[in-house]
Amino acid sequence: MAVLKLSQVIDRPAHEVFQAIADVANLAAWNPTIKSARKLSDGPPGEGTRFEMELDGLGAVPHTLEEFRLDARARYVPHFKVTSGGHRFMLTAQGERTKVDHELEMTPKGFYVLMSPFLGMIGRKNLRRTADALKKYVEAQPR
Numbered sequence: 001m002a003v004l005k006l007s008q009v010i011d012r013p014a015h016e017v018f019q020a021i022a023d024v025a026n027l028a029a030w031n032p033t034i035k036s037a038r039k040l041s042d043g044p045p046g047e048g049t050r051f052e053m054e055l056d057g058l059g060a061v062p063h064t065l066e067e068f069r070l071d072a073r074a075r076y077v078p079h080f081k082v083t084s085g086g087h088r089f090m091l092t093a094q095g096e097r098t099k100v101d102h103e104l105e106m107t108p109k110g111f112y113v114l115m116s117p118f119l120g121m122i123g124r125k126n127l128r129r130t131a132d133a134l135k136k137y138v139e140a141q142p143r
Helices: 014-022 024-030 110-140
Strands: 006-008 034-039 050-055 061-070 073-078 081-092 097-110
Touching: 006 081, 006 110, 014 024, 014 073, 014 081, 014 097, 024 034, 024 050, 061 081, 073 110, 097 110
Parallel strands: none
Antiparallel strands: 006 097, 034 050, 050 061, 061 073, 073 081, 081 097
């Protein structure tokens, strides 16, 4: 499956946007595509942090936080048999605003390859919902 891309501008500095993305234990507080989330690793979020998301229709899915570059980039990478890929966030500071480029890759495995068109529809919808929710959540935080 192709990588789905979406760009947005959030009216907050990059460090505030990145803080919401990196706080993996708090993802369900703002992301409507996640029923619950919990951090599995000790210490602050960083490269290799393990966490779990409960996703509609898929249940609890283990993830790692990869490509972690403070205030610039992070990727949620799922670890399960249905698909590979992940959600990459690339942040570009624009003064007090931040451009966020999202890349969502969902590459089905095995039997699930037959579901590629369906996964693409779900992926586009969830990517838009996630981006909209991230913007709303971060912009609602006190300055």
